[in-house]
Amino acid sequence: DAGITQSPRHKVTETGTPVTLRCHQTENHRYMYWYRQDPGHGLRLIHYSYGVKDTDKGEVSDGYSVSRSKTEDFLLTLESATSSQTSVYFCAISVGTLQETQYFGPGTRLLVL
Amino acid sequence: SQQGEEDPQALSIQEGENATMNCSYKTSINNLQWYRQNSGRGLVHLILIRSNEREKHSGRLRVTLDTSKKSSSLLITASRAADTASYFCAAALSSGSARQLTFGSGTQLTVLP
Numbered sequence: 001d002a003g004i005t006q007s008p009r010h011k012v013t014e015t016g017t018p019v020t021l022r023c024h025q026t027e028n029h030r031y032m033y034w035y036r037q038d039p040g041h042g043l044r045l046i047h048y049s050y051g052v053k054d055t056d057k058g059e060v061s062d063g064y065s066v067s068r069s070k071t072e073d074f075l076l077t078l079e080s081a082t083s084s085q086t087s088v089y090f091c092a093i094s095v096g097t098l099q100e101t102q103y104f105g106p107g108t109r110l111l112v113l
Numbered sequence: 114s115q116q117g118e119e120d121p122q123a124l125s126i127q128e129g130e131n132a133t134m135n136c137s138y139k140t141s142i143n144n145l146q147w148y149r150q151n152s153g154r155g156l157v158h159l160i161l162i163r164s165n166e167r168e169k170h171s172g173r174l175r176v177t178l179d180t181s182k183k184s185s186s187l188l189i190t191a192s193r194a195a196d197t198a199s200y201f202c203a204a205a206l207s208s209g210s211a212r213q214l215t216f217g218s219g220t221q222l223t224v225l226p
Contacts, residue, residue, distance in 0.1 A: 031212045042201055042218040043156070050212075059215075090155055094212045100205065101146060102214060104155030 003027070004105035006091050012111045019078040021108050023091030025071075031094035032074040033058075033102065034066060036087040043090065049074055081112045119202060119220040127225050132189040134220040136202030137182075143205040145178055145185045146214065150199045159187075159200075164207075194226045 003026035013019050023032060031050055035043040035058075045058030047066040055066050063085060067075045078085055091105040120135045136145070144163045148156040162169045162178045162185065169176045175188040189196055199221050203214040 033213075035216075040218055043216040045213065045215070048213065058213075092156075099212050100144060101158045101161060102156075102203075103158070106155050107153075 004091055004093060004103065006089075006105040006108050008108060009106065010109045012113065013081050014113050015082055016080050019081050019110065019112075021076045021089055021091075021110070023074045023076070023105060025074075025093055028071050029093040029095065029099075030071075031099060032068065033092040033094075034064075034074065034076045035090045035092065036060065036085075037090060037107075038087050046076065046089075078110075081110075083112050086110060086112045119200070119217045121220060122218070123221045123223070125223040125225065126192060128192060128194055130192055132192050132196070132222055132224070134187045134200050134202075134222070136185045136187070136217055138185075138202075138204045138215075139183065141207040142180075143207055145176075146203045146205070147174075147176060147185075147187050148201045148203060148216075150201065150219070152198075156201060189222075192222075192224045194224050196222060197224045198222060 005024045007022045033048045034046040037043050044060045046060055046064050047058050049055045049068045065077045089108045092102040095103045118137050126132050142164055144161050146161045147159045149159050150156045160171045160174055160176050162176045173190045178185045199219045201216050201219045203216045205214055
């Protein structure tokens with residue numbers, strides 16, 4: 001089974017502070033994703049990566065940046081957190097023979113005061 | 114904008130009854146997937162149906178796809194209290210990366226014992 005850990009699992013921060021969320025996978029999966037989940041919106045893609053140093057924007061990328069310097073780690077950074085970024089953040093990887101389905105991490109709850 | 118829109122937003126049934134959830138999408142797809150999310154957890158992949166398939170079964174799950182109507186349905190037969198969760202459809206768009214998914218806003222299913 002693919003293993004994904006997210007850290008921290010919960011975080012409270014103040015508006016204007018930088019925040020970095022980490023996603024770590026234990027296998028060499030190529031594709032990694034960051035989503036946010038808000039009531040009434042389902043999951044929305046923030047950024048994704050298709051390899052080391054290869055990343056691209058998703059549907060709601062404004063205010064977020066990502067980095068992937070190693071296959072196993074995909075970092076999501078909020079440069080200057082705003083209250084609208086209060087959300088639950090999920091990391092996912094593409095799995096399966098054709099890499100078509102996604103396996104999700106446990107999520108990070110972020111509260112921006 | 115979201116590709117997948119589920120209907121209904123919430124569904125409450127008695128144990129043993131069947132539950133049907135519907136999903137509509139807007140553009141051409143490579144495949145349509147269904148995921149389940151228990152409260153406070155990450156999403157779990159349930160089933161994938163390709164654009165050239167009309168029906169697929171997995172255990173108590175039955176998925177149909179009507180590409181002419183751009184819609185899919187998920188049927189859970191003989192529901193159990195443990196089926197209580199949110200269910201999301203996710204579209205792999207023809208126009209995007211085959212690995213990217215666009216999620217709907219979900220159906221909250223409650224199965225009463």
